[in-house]
Amino acid sequence: MTYVIIGNGVASIGAIEGIRRHDKEGKIVVIGAEDTSAYGRPLISYLLAGKIGPERLALRGDDYYAKNGVELKLGTTVTAIDSAKKTVATDKGETVKYDRLLIATGGIPFVPPIPGVKGEDIYSFTTLAHANTLIELSSKIKRAVVIGGGLIGLKAAESLFDRGVAVTIVELAPRILSGGFDEKAGKLAANRLKKVGIEVNCGVTAKEIQRDKAGRVKGVLLTDDRFLECDVVVVAIGVVPHSAIAKEAGIKVERGIVVDGKLMTSAKDVYAAGDVAQALDQITGEHRVVPIWPNAYNQGYASGRNMAGAKQPYMGGLPMNSISFYGLPTISVGTVNPPEGDMNFEVHALLDEGKETYRKLVFREGRLVGYVLVGDIDKGGMYTAFIKFEMPLAGEAKDKLINAGPEVFLWPAELFDETWNPEPGKVAR
Numbered sequence: 001m002t003y004v005i006i007g008n009g010v011a012s013i014g015a016i017e018g019i020r021r022h023d024k025e026g027k028i029v030v031i032g033a034e035d036t037s038a039y040g041r042p043l044i045s046y047l048l049a050g051k052i053g054p055e056r057l058a059l060r061g062d063d064y065y066a067k068n069g070v071e072l073k074l075g076t077t078v079t080a081i082d083s084a085k086k087t088v089a090t091d092k093g094e095t096v097k098y099d100r101l102l103i104a105t106g107g108i109p110f111v112p113p114i115p116g117v118k119g120e121d122i123y124s125f126t127t128l129a130h131a132n133t134l135i136e137l138s139s140k141i142k143r144a145v146v147i148g149g150g151l152i153g154l155k156a157a158e159s160l161f162d163r164g165v166a167v168t169i170v171e172l173a174p175r176i177l178s179g180g181f182d183e184k185a186g187k188l189a190a191n192r193l194k195k196v197g198i199e200v201n202c203g204v205t206a207k208e209i210q211r212d213k214a215g216r217v218k219g220v221l222l223t224d225d226r227f228l229e230c231d232v233v234v235v236a237i238g239v240v241p242h243s244a245i246a247k248e249a250g251i252k253v254e255r256g257i258v259v260d261g262k263l264m265t266s267a268k269d270v271y272a273a274g275d276v277a278q279a280l281d282q283i284t285g286e287h288r289v290v291p292i293w294p295n296a297y298n299q300g301y302a303s304g305r306n307m308a309g310a311k312q313p314y315m316g317g318l319p320m321n322s323i324s325f326y327g328l329p330t331i332s333v334g335t336v337n338p339p340e341g342d343m344n345f346e347v348h349a350l351l352d353e354g355k356e357t358y359r360k361l362v363f364r365e366g367r368l369v370g371y372v373l374v375g376d377i378d379k380g381g382m383y384t385a386f387i388k389f390e391m392p393l394a395g396e397a398k399d400k401l402i403n404a405g406p407e408v409f410l411w412p413a414e415l416f417d418e419t420w421n422p423e424p425g426k427v428a429r
Contacts, residue, residue, distance in 0.1 A: 029073065
């Protein structure tokens with residue numbers, strides 16, 4: 001059996017480990033467009049900020065690929081998939097045969113059609129190469145504008161600021177972190193950034209990136225007609241699935257590559273995982289793209305074991321975000337912005353602006369389906385367990401969760417026993 005994995009990120013690591021759980025002997029070939037082994041993408045902001053060195057980025061040890069019998073082709077791009085012949089073609093002129101194929105190509109930066117966005121001094125921030133470029137630039141520039149107030153944009157802004165660059169964030173939405181957090185959490189995070197000296201502008205975005213006669217960026221004209229002088233612009237609006245190669249191969253693609261309950265695509269023996277996959281969301285029951293780190297690994301692992309013949313369904317991912325801004329930790333999991341006026345949801349929130357703490361719990365049909373924590377996140381793992389295991393909550397148990405916080409004694413007795421006192425020979429989940 002030959003397994004070929006396109007992409008060399010966290011989803012591919014999950015896939016290798018899923019395959020090897022069930023098949024110790026099959027051949028595994030990993031084809032990665034970047035010229036480095038798999039690294040932690042969330043860590044590139046710490047690298048840019050100067051908080052860690054490049055040696056801290058690797059997801060696994062130097063001997064990981066050899067120990068797992070993986071043939072690694074780095075700096076290589078797959079140019080075509082032939083699902084009928086079960087081959088992939090590369091830019092090196094190779095044709096690689098497979099029995100099972102995984103597409104784990106991740107996401108690529110979304111760059112909107114802003115006048116002036118094409119040319120020098122425009123950067124993205126999703127790869128190690130992007131981080132290294134910005135590290136080199138940081139000693140030569142004085143001012144940067146970051147377009148986008150999501151996780152990527154905020155970490156890029158914070159990291160450049162830590163390198164001594166004056167940074168201004170512009171975000172079209174009424175608040176930063178609009179995707180995974182709510183208004184109150186976004187306001188606390190924005191206030192912390194403003195306190196340290198990062199300018200935050202919401203409800204506005206770039207109308208035009210203006211350049212001088214030499215073609216270099218001189219500033220950004222905003223939609224409210226203000227002009228922000230800068231030396232560089234970082235476009236960090238988000239990522240979109242890197243699914244073109246699948247679409248060209250005739251594989252079904254919507255927002256991402258469509259997969260079934262075992263993460264197989266519309267093409268037999270071709271799977272997809274990570275930021276490129278449109279997979280099951282545990283909370284909504286819908287198939288959608290959720291480009292976050294834990295989901296990518298879990299999907300990779302699930303697809304790997306199914307490629308190796310395990311036939312175990314993927315149980316679905318949880319939308320979750322966790323990030324810290326200058327000592328202010330935040331976490332959000334599940335449905336945190338339910339539809340306004342939808343009576344199926346019940347929200348309990350507690351804000352203390354003085355202490356910079358916030359807790360929001362979202363319930364639906366007697367179960368916790370989402371939460372936000374800012375400032376004090378120590379019990380985040382416990383809240384997540386209530387969501388993941390879909391624990392029923394009513395009466396006193398629900399009141400205790402709302403007023404006193406989560407504890408294992410609120411778990412149903414059978415789940416508590418299964419997790420902490422499993423029967424002999426039974427594996428705890």
